[in-house]
Amino acid sequence: MKIRLIAVGTKMPRWVEQGYQEYAKRLPREFSLELIEIAPGNRGKNADIERAIQKEGELMMSKIRSSDHVVALEVLGNPWSTEQLAKQAEGWQMSGQDVALLVGGPEGLAPECRQRANQQWSLSPLTLPHPMVRILLSEQIYRAWSLIQGHPYHR
Numbered sequence: 654m655k656i657r658l659i660a661v662g663t664k665m666p667r668w669v670e671q672g673y674q675e676y677a678k679r680l681p682r683e684f685s686l687e688l689i690e691i692a693p694g695n696r697g698k699n700a701d702i703e704r705a706i707q708k709e710g711e712l713m714m715s716k717i718r719s720s721d722h723v724v725a726l727e728v729l730g731n732p733w734s735t736e737q738l739a740k741q742a743e744g745w746q747m748s749g750q751d752v753a754l755l756v757g758g759p760e761g762l763a764p765e766c767r768q769r770a771n772q773q774w775s776l777s778p779l780t781l782p783h784p785m786v787r788i789l790l791s792e793q794i795y796r797a798w799s800l801i802q803g804h805p806y807h808r
């Protein structure tokens with residue numbers, strides 16, 4: 654199974670890239686995590702925010718494959734425990750589908766991306782900054798893999 658993290662935001666600070674890579678690089682090929690960055694829409698002075706979200710949504714949709722199992726990261730999504738996440742991940746593996754995890758920009762995901770999602774996953778009831786979401790995701794995906802494998806990382 655390949656997991657693709659499709660996330661709004663480019664040119665992240667080094668600590669974000671390092672934090673994300675720290676866990677993503679530990680995953681094996683058969684449970685790999687790949688990051689696809691979506692350029693944020695224009696939010697400059699007098700910018701049309703609706704247009705920015707729409708543009709992000711179009712770009713994100715162009716990266717999702719018709720065969721993907723799509724999981725939208727949402728504050729109000731399902732608050733899976735690590736054990737529940739590991740069960741979900743086993744189900745994703747058994748389905749034979751690749752997985753697309755969607756992370757939105759400052760105002761969240763575009764409506765068509767929300768509609769395309771097969772599941773919604775919440776990392777916390779807190780609204781998190783999207784760079785931090787990437788790092789938490791790579792750590793939790795690695796933790797779920799560790800749990801499935803019986804690897805000592807997850808105790």
Ligand SMILES: C[S@@+](CC[C@H](N)C(=O)[O-])C[C@H]1O[C@@H](n2cnc3c(N)ncnc32)[C@H](O)[C@@H]1O
Pocket residue numbers: 725726727728729755756757758759760761762774775776777778779780781782783786
């Ligand atoms: C700054 S947040 C957007 C906040 C926006 N008001 C919303 O409700 O979606 C940017 C993105 O990070 C992700 N995100 C933020 N907090 C999250 C959480 N607690 N659980 C899951 N995803 C979260 C979502 O994908 C969101 O679209």
